[in-house]
Amino acid sequence: MKNLPHKTIERLSQYRRALLICAAKGKTHIFSHEIAKIQHITPVQVRRDIMLIGYTGTLRKGYNVQELIDLIGDIIDTKEGLNVAVVGIGNLGHAMINYFNGKRTKLSIVAAFDNNPDKIGRVFSGVRCYHIDEMAGIIKQDNISIGIITVPAGSAPEISEKLVESKIKGILNYTAKPVNVPNQIYLEEYDMITSLEKVAFFVKTHISDNS
Amino acid sequence: MKNLPHKTIERLSQYRRALLICAAKGKTHIFSHEIAKIQHITPVQVRRDIMLIGYTGTLRKGYNVQELIDLIGDIIDTKEGLNVAVVGIGNLGHAMINYFNGKRTKLSIVAAFDNNPDKIGRVFSGVRCYHIDEMAGIIKQDNISIGIITVPAGSAPEISEKLVESKIKGILNYTAKPVNVPNQIYLEEYDMITSLEKVAFFVKTHISDNS
DNA sequence: GAAAAATTGTTAATTATTTAACAAAGAGTT
DNA sequence: AACTCTTTGTTAAATAATTAACAATTTTTC
Numbered sequence: 001m002k003n004l005p006h007k008t009i010e011r012l013s014q015y016r017r018a019l020l021i022c023a024a025k026g027k028t029h030i031f032s033h034e035i036a037k038i039q040h041i042t043p044v045q046v047r048r049d050i051m052l053i054g055y056t057g058t059l060r061k062g063y064n065v066q067e068l069i070d071l072i073g074d075i076i077d078t079k080e081g082l083n084v085a086v087v088g089i090g091n092l093g094h095a096m097i098n099y100f101n102g103k104r105t106k107l108s109i110v111a112a113f114d115n116n117p118d119k120i121g122r123v124f125s126g127v128r129c130y131h132i133d134e135m136a137g138i139i140k141q142d143n144i145s146i147g148i149i150t151v152p153a154g155s156a157p158e159i160s161e162k163l164v165e166s167k168i169k170g171i172l173n174y175t176a177k178p179v180n181v182p183n184q185i186y187l188e189e190y191d192m193i194t195s196l197e198k199v200a201f202f203v204k205t206h207i208s209d210n211s
Numbered sequence: 212m213k214n215l216p217h218k219t220i221e222r223l224s225q226y227r228r229a230l231l232i233c234a235a236k237g238k239t240h241i242f243s244h245e246i247a248k249i250q251h252i253t254p255v256q257v258r259r260d261i262m263l264i265g266y267t268g269t270l271r272k273g274y275n276v277q278e279l280i281d282l283i284g285d286i287i288d289t290k291e292g293l294n295v296a297v298v299g300i301g302n303l304g305h306a307m308i309n310y311f312n313g314k315r316t317k318l319s320i321v322a323a324f325d326n327n328p329d330k331i332g333r334v335f336s337g338v339r340c341y342h343i344d345e346m347a348g349i350i351k352q353d354n355i356s357i358g359i360i361t362v363p364a365g366s367a368p369e370i371s372e373k374l375v376e377s378k379i380k381g382i383l384n385y386t387a388k389p390v391n392v393p394n395q396i397y398l399e400e401y402d403m404i405t406s407l408e409k410v411a412f413f414v415k416t417h418i419s420d421n422s
Numbered sequence: 423g424a425a426a427a428a429t430t431g432t433t434a435a436t437t438a439t440t441t442a443a444c445a446a447a448g449a450g451t452t
Numbered sequence: 453a454a455c456t457c458t459t460t461g462t463t464a465a466a467t468a469a470t471t472a473a474c475a476a477t478t479t480t481t482c
Contacts, residue, residue: 005438047462078411105408180348268430
């Protein structure tokens with residue numbers, strides 16, 4: 001169980017989300033093919049992922065929903081939780097904060113940063129916005145481990161540098177501009193234009209090869 | 212050159228973005244290792260991707276920036292372009308529209324849909340918002356091929372169904388809830404919580420194995 | 423003009439991920 | 453109690469993606 005594949009990690013997060021919904025509906029057990037259906041993947045893949053984390057279901061009854069939720073939590077969460085900051089309170093940053101509001105998770109967005117004076121000091125969906133220059137101080141004070149970059153693409157490198165200086169541990173960069181960070185910092189980049197262009201490509205070539 | 216790997220498609224989109232910036236700066240040629248540096252990948256991978264699309268650089272001079280931009284365009288764009296609609300004008304939908312504004316690309320967001328009466332009829336960053344019930348009509352009339360779902364997770368299945376009925380060809384689902392579509396429709400799903408949980412996991416296990 | 427350095431293009435090897443195959447075993451059926 | 457069906461867990465095979473290795477060739481340097 002030492003080295004889980006990256007893809008498995010992603011799926012575990014998704015399984016958990018689906019399982020929480022099932023639990024809320026009062027479902028106590030679930031089959032691999034049911035999870036698979038929800039996630040549009042194969043039952044084998046679900047079973048294999050679950051095998052990798054060392055959980056065992058009951059033959060002909062499936063997996064215990066709550067146990068599986070808890071186990072996934074043990075794997076992907078930290079006990080104490082991690083604090084997160086959003087840098088850039090535009091629409092995207094705001095969406096990010098809203099997204100998390102109410103989601104009970106071990107990840108909490110505890111601060112936001114921007115350089116627009118109109119935003120400094122205001123509280124957005126429960127998250128206070130500070131000036132970017134206060135970043136190092138707040139990140140230390142609030143023990144923030146992860147920074148989400150949602151500024152305009154042009155400012156991304158500068159922001160990422162500031163996050164690095166502030167001793168951040170992980171960065172999620174949502175701008176179209178790739179940033180460079182020392183490699184003890186975990187960096188994940190995602191860009192919506194690429195995704196849309198990818199969809200466009202497959203629409204163009206009318207390949208329909210996803211489940 | 213028939214079957215490009217999915218990952219290559221994504222990278223081509225990213226290369227092009229980087230190349231456009233280079234071109235704007237007046238750079239006429241670029242080496243594989245320069246592109247690699249920008250994208251944090253290896254030069255071999257860049258060369259291999261470029262090989263796959265059948266382009267050939269000049270030994271010791273690198274690739275012609277403009278030619279490469281044009282060729283990538285031939286591959287991932289359609290000649291006439293494709294029209295896109297955003298469903299759900301919350302922060303995320305709004306971010307999506309802004310993101311695209313001014314980006315010269317063969318993809319145009321030409322319509323938005325929402326069910327909030329306050330938004331119907333308004334124009335957001337140049338994109339008119341219609342009621343969700345008008346979807347089928349507008350999608351047909353404006354020849355829209357791709358739908359981006361940015362509604363609250365709970366409404367995703369319903370919206371996706373409406374898009375399918377409207378004969379959409381590709382869907383990009385940004386909600387945390389996976390949707391089911393017939394498989395001649397290309398579906399791409401992305402969910403920010405999963406990404407953030409993934410970063411958290413790798414921060415937790417302080418693995419620093421990305422370039 | 424020979425040698426060294428740089429850089430592409432490509433095949434082969436490696437690694438990562440998914441899928442197939444199937445044994446094992448519980449539950450229901452006759 | 454034998455038979456059938458279902459579903460898990462796991463090994464093996466297949467597929468996909470990345471990386472290594474290196475020949476070929478142009479430019480630069482001596």
